[in-house]
Amino acid sequence: MDKKKLYELWIEKKHQVEINKSFPDKVMGRVYEYERRPRWFDIPRLIEIISVHTIIKNGLVVIGALVGFIRVIYVITMVLSKGVLNG
Amino acid sequence: MIDEQTIIKNIINGDVESFRLLVERYQKPVIRMIGNIVNDRHICEDIAQDVFFTAYRKLKTFNNERSSFSTWLFTIARNKSLNAIKKKKLIAIDDNIEISAGKNSPDILEQQEFLNELDRHLHSLPKNQKTVFVLAEFEKLPYEQIAQIENVRVTTVRTRLHRAKRKLAKALRLDWEI
Numbered sequence: 001m002d003k004k005k006l007y008e009l010w011i012e013k014k015h016q017v018e019i020n021k022s023f024p025d026k027v028m029g030r031v032y033e034y035e036r037r038p039r040w041f042d043i044p045r046l047i048e049i050i051s052v053h054t055i056i057k058n059g060l061v062v063i064g065a066l067v068g069f070i071r072v073i074y075v076i077t078m079v080l081s082k083g084v085l086n087g
Numbered sequence: 088m089i090d091e092q093t094i095i096k097n098i099i100n101g102d103v104e105s106f107r108l109l110v111e112r113y114q115k116p117v118i119r120m121i122g123n124i125v126n127d128r129h130i131c132e133d134i135a136q137d138v139f140f141t142a143y144r145k146l147k148t149f150n151n152e153r154s155s156f157s158t159w160l161f162t163i164a165r166n167k168s169l170n171a172i173k174k175k176k177l178i179a180i181d182d183n184i185e186i187s188a189g190k191n192s193p194d195i196l197e198q199q200e201f202l203n204e205l206d207r208h209l210h211s212l213p214k215n216q217k218t219v220f221v222l223a224e225f226e227k228l229p230y231e232q233i234a235q236i237e238n239v240r241v242t243t244v245r246t247r248l249h250r251a252k253r254k255l256a257k258a259l260r261l262d263w264e265i
């Protein structure tokens with residue numbers, strides 16, 4: 001058999017695949033197990049919900065920005081009040 | 088045959104069992120593609136399970152205006168396969184093709200060695216050339232779909248495939264173009 005034919009045989013063999021008959025059952029088993037998990041304490045699911053809904057994503061960004069802003073104001077107030085007391 | 092968009096809608100609306108239709112429809116190309124990228128049949132089914140499970144979890148984020156479901160699924164499979172290679176540094180070649188008749192004759196041994204060489208050189212290609220080669224030559228996907236999966240331009244796909252073929256031909260000292 002020449003190399004060209006062997007190469008074609010190689011391609012043909014690589015296109016063949018053996019599949020375990022229970023493969024879909026295994027996948028569905030994992031899917032049903034996932035569906036049975038408690039929803040609100042499931043972190044991957046929470047991340048998914050957040051990433052899918054733009055409103056939730058934007059809301060979280062706004063809350064984060066607000067918390068950051070309040071902390072900055074708090075720190076500035078602290079520094080100023082100490083400065084005033086020391087000065 | 089129920090159309091794919093209807094199946095996806097049904098799943099999103101809570102009909103979990105409909106997902107089985109997608110698994111049955113795509114199990115063959117997904118397992119084959121993973122097997123050809125990672126070159127380890129023992130772990131390729133586990134990776135394929137992961138691919139379908141991830142697809143199920145992220146189904147709501149699938150946008151059929153951006154790509155077809157098969158392209159989206161193949162992209163997940165490609166990424167998971169490359170991650171598996173990175174994690175386990177898979178170099179074992181256990182999937183050798185065997186030529187059936189007369190295993191011990193010198194001719195057959197030579198042919199067997201050539202097929203093993205093909206496997207070895209395929210898996211020593213750079214990752215991006217290997218995945219393009221697998222998708223184009225084994226999966227017979229159109230260049231446009233490969234470009235979407237690889238997230239590159241069609242011209243890049245052509246270049247990578249050409250380079251992969253040239254490297255294989257050079258490594259195997261072939262006197263014809265693959």
